[in-house]
Amino acid sequence: MIVTLLGVRGSRPVSISENLRYGGNTTAFKIDVHGMPPIYVDGGTGLHEEGVRLVRDGSPEKIYFFITHTHWDHILSFPFFKPLYDENCHIVFHAPVSHNEPFENLVQGQHNPRAFPVPYSQLKAQKTFIDSMPGDSYELEAAKATCIQLNHPGTTLGWRFETEEKIVAIVTDTAPIEDNYLGEGMAERAQADPKAFEAQYRKNLVAFIRNADLVVYDTHFTEEGIVNRHHWGHSTPEMAVEICLEADAKRLILHHHAPEDSDKIVHDKALHARKKVGKGKLQIEPGLEGMKIWL
């Protein structure tokens, strides 16, 4: 299994000298599993050049997409993703439904004639849209994908990919749950017994990450930065570390760097997180655009 980080920046893409090292493109990952079509998670700006490369090298016949959620920074590249214009390519999307709006409608919305010059009808690829609900699970050629609802406005899904040998969990975007119910339907479900709801949510999240060889986690904020901003829907490295340790995960990638975070801040976030863990238990690295991780 090879995981490639195509975009690690959160909220919006940035191109400023202070954060070019870790990269300014928004969320997109590629997961290569031997014996099956490529898997992509999200379509932030990190996906754009990947589409150019794919078409240059000959598009694969089939591509899987797993979408965490449909906020702009996670889907910006689709109108520019060249394989979508290739009639010989079959693209299978698995995406959450936020506010009763299926993902296909949102992709069509990106081609609104006032806002984009190429009509949706030009996307000649064979497209399959699967509306994913929290808890759904998919048996693919050589991997299993499962999802869980995360704590972020709208419906946001964490995705876990499992092969016979390895496990990867993508947990973005997400906020701490304590007294902070952001996901669609969460406030209603928490109403009867908030503490029990929080405990169950956390238990599910730990089980979802359990024994993962790699966890990619939303660590947008520092501990100081998150004060009064829990409702923005993001976490800190310390929160990610705590969950990963509880779940016996092996390796943690800090992801969704705040747009204003310089390379130094991102670097320091990882340093602080490592100090908290101590040696040997959990390997922690800041997400670096272009990084390939062989598992």
Next chain:
Amino acid sequence: MALSLKFYGTRGSIMSVSPERHLYGGHTPCAVVQDGEDMVIIDAGFGIANLGSELMATQDLIREDHEFHLFLTHFHWDHIQGLQYFTPVYFKGNRINVYSPFKVEVAREVLNLLLDGSYTPFNGLSSLPCEWVFHRLTKDVAVGNFTVSHRPTAHVDECYAYTVESTDRRMTFIADHDAQKSKVNDDLTAWAKGSGLLVHEAMYTEEEYKQFQNFGHSSFNMALENAKKIGAARTLFYHHFTLRQDAELAEHENRLQQAYNTKDRSLCFARENILYEVPKTG
């Protein structure tokens, strides 16, 4: 102070993020025309987020009761997608005036789609704390000591060029535009004459233009011909092709400068965060 222009986004279509494409800028279009207290923003691509951060860092006044004047050339994503990241929209009492020759309903509809609850954590324009005031432009409009006028460009959809004029200086901003021979192009170049500074889009090489000409953009040579016709003392090309690297942009820039520059006129490829002074007219 004198009339000046600063780009916060110079790149067309989609953000371009790479150390190899950083020099000429990677953010989608946004520019600020300013003279002292008077300020006009042209377009709200991702560059406008950095303008917001800069204002936050330097001016407390944007936290409340401050008025902004945003002129939109058109409503393609790359020209509006930064709006929700422009920090002043999060402060109650700030007023964002949005100007364009489009019907107000169209402007509202596209911006509400941008801010739709499925694409963002918000739910349309009215869910943000600032006040939105939409203006449909039918004639010249005064903003402080500026006069702003507009003309249509030739693009795939409606799109408009703007001039900003102060007492003794004039700047013309030609956003997305296909400068092949047409009445629109003739009218546009005639109207832009007498500007001290011209901003003109120049996205394609000649070969790329042949391939992509139905997208409504100009080639370098076509933009150069327009620059000659308009004859501004200073011309800036922008809306750089997304994946064109700095080295290649620099080559084209040098080549075009050699063909164009004289003692009375000069040409540059726009970069972000440089203050370009608008020369006096005449």
